[in-house]
Amino acid sequence: MGLKALGYIGVESTRLEDWDNFATRLLGMQQVDAAAKVRAFRMDDRKQRLVVTGAENDGLGFLGWEAESRGALEVLAARLEDAGVAVSRGSRALADERRVGELISFRDPGGHRVEVFHGQEIATDPFKPGRPISGFKTGPLGMGHVVMNVATVDDLLPFYQDILGFRVTDYGLTPYPLYFFHINGRHHSFAMVGSGKCSFHHFMVEMQSLDDVGQGYDLAQLEEGRIAYTLGRHTNDHMTSFYAHSPSSFFVEYGWGARVVDPDTWQAHETFDGPSLWGHERLHLPDEQRVRMRNMRLDAAARGVRVPDPNCAWLDSVIARE
Template sequence: MAINALGYIGIRSDKLDDWSGFAGRLLGMQRIDRGGKALAFRMDDRKQRLVVSNEPGDTLAFMGWEVEQPGDLDNYAARLEKSGHRVERGSRSLADRRFVEDLIVFDDPDGNRIELFCNPMIDTDPFKPGRPIQGFNTGPLGMGHAVLHVRNADVLLPFYRDILDFRVSDYGLTPYPLYFFHVNGRHHSFAMVGSGKMGFHHFMVEFQNLDDVGQGYDLAQLEEGRIAYTLGRHTNDYTTGFYAHSPSGFFVESGWGSRVIDPETWEPHETFDGPSFWGHERLYLPDEPRARMREMRLDAASRGRRAPPIVDCPWLYGELVNHD
């Protein structure tokens, strides 16, 4: 029994036109009309990866996590109910809207809606990006990753780790608690920021070509206030990218080169280098916390901290390594 990928994300927004331009032109997703009050977007051969609906409620509407086998839904439902969490079977109508065979629905301790599903539908038409890009790195790694603000990480940790089997990749405790979890080879498909708040922090999409990230960065800079974090590189998953303000206020990370790990041998550990090797200047922060994050980057640089060389990154350049 296993959850093996982040399959889709749903958000609520009354800015459908803004989302059409943001997800289509800036991110390069393919827009799919779902009728008056909803938009959907493709990233690959799946029917949909992102759903934006014009309805009241918190910004994050749901996260959809894929399971390996249909029977896993019953097993997780039993485990959740035994732990005191209310679980509902998704209706046939809901499954059709999500383009999956079957699903269950429940909330995490902070009230975020989780959907576990099996057997997503594949589109017969090829993916047509909203701008010229090589494509997204999805497949068995899922659509990317999602990150939540949480009130108390100590409460959410056992829920995701012990009940849902999310495996801790690494964690940091300063300047605030950060926990990263993997469900497949992607270094993390889920993370939580112990900020004391609730809500959606960001989701990440990974491009197959670094130039597609850079060209998106150019596009984002044409819009005043669109850039939230400047171009930079993360310390734990080695992703190079930038963060943009979405039309709904949370961030969206456009990344490349995300680390792929071996889940069978990976050991969770605490990290001390801060979030980024370089860059990722947080333009949205006030001066003091912004300077504190900058000092963490400069400290990591002064200690010679950096990602491994290309030859040690087979997930990026496997062809070169195999050829040698």
Template sequence: MEISSLGYIGINSARIDEWSSYATKLLGMQQIDSGASTRAFRMDDRKQRLVVTGAENDGLGFMGWEVPNAMALGALASRLENAGVAVEVAPQALADERFVTQLIRFRDPENNLIEVFYGPQITTDPFLPGRTMSGFKTGAMGMGHAVLNSANVDALIPFYTELLGFKVSDYIRTPFPIYFFHCNARHHSFAMAGIGSQGFHHFMVEYNLLDDMGQGYDIAATEAGRLAFTLGRHTNDYMQSFYTHSPSNFFVESGFGGLVIDPDTWQPHEMFDGPSLWGHDRLYMAPDDDRRKNLFNQRLDLAQRGVQAPNCPWLHEVKESMK
């Protein structure tokens, strides 16, 4: 597998001032660029993790996936071209704009723009979060994860697995198919939901500390209509998280304590217990929406059956690292 992590995400939006406030004061990112039509943000020692392009068509602009070196980038480009995928070697000016050594660009079967790069630029300047917090869990596991809505997951799955090399973590078949994919030790760096229409569902950032996430929840609650999902915990990656409405009509998940897997031994499997062990009530849905009721009933069923996740997977990781 050449792809090693989600390096960066680009958002198309002309709401750059709203994004500046949202990304810094709620998410806690550091703004590094305040140009007339763009905004860029840091999360760690990378020079850039999130870009807001200033384009009018709100939504996902591009996903930037990292590979380890030039050889891996060339091998991926050749595999794509042999499969009939048009690959553009980006000009150096664009690579400089992305703060990487080299990148290629192409589109998936549903026209989502994908950039793959190697050689991210690292800065020695300390990360200065936009609100008081310890920082984000990134490193070898990348920026977080990205989730697409798909009109036809059957067309996308071979592209992402056979050509790009993603591995299935787990999947749900009903009421519609959702597939989760890993490319490193993060349970999933990418997912797709086959809801019959295309679009960007959300991206996730993971915090170093539970309180970093929880204080963000309180900040979000001060803004009318900002919360989209209440605080909850997922069934598959055990992430404790909440979701907010971004300025661009998709969600952002703020999480803590996600499952770390061994990608060499992990076995994909089907899930049957719904997306959340508890919480994650969809506030954006009407109270009488059958989908919201069904999700609530799934969570009640899990409680009645006593289905629970490991109490502190993150504490286990810390103890193991100290041995």
């Protein structure tokens, strides 16, 4: 027993009103709370998934991971304390604020606030998207995924693997260490980039339809400077997506079509083809870094790297033989 999904994300922001528009009109979330210093948004039948709190700085506030049961929550709390990690029991007021039955909180070695909970509240009224979309892919896969920039992966790897129970899906070592972790069928719910920085890189939400992504891409292009990565496809999770500049100092990936893994049989492996098969031109990067990332995509294309067609067993067998 252990963690089963990413339940919610908390963001700190100096631009609450901008988040109102971004989360609803672009991402398609439903706003459910608009207090003076907080915004809360739904994505599905859960009462809230994204919480944005007014603050003096912009960035990640907290990550909320769902435990399989109350017993699993207690086991994890004990394991953290045995490892010398300071664990705080969430008050009833905080649990109500998070819309959960019970929670604990602690800091990972990178200083990020992590919350683990059980009993996330279910809404009685249907989800009403902020714009017409077919919906978000959540359920047992959780809210989506998060990616962190970290100074070094050395301290965080044993913490997330040995204590929290995350399992490596795949990893790359060039041009910097990049590790992807799963806790359910989603290819990765968490990833860390050993970039030497300490920051929140992005969170991802996955849509039920490619058209949701394409229409979101059209809307994002109407706003000058909103696009951070152009439309493209990732090599490891096969996601087709674009990245938008959020109102805070990180990106949001908006995607469709990611692969689903079998946690019981999946074998971790190293990847060598770079992060993207095509597209994902990183408009926010200086020219030199953009060229380096572009050359990685062109090299993969020149070698004929493709995502196997899930509907063609013959093609898969040919690729496997080659």
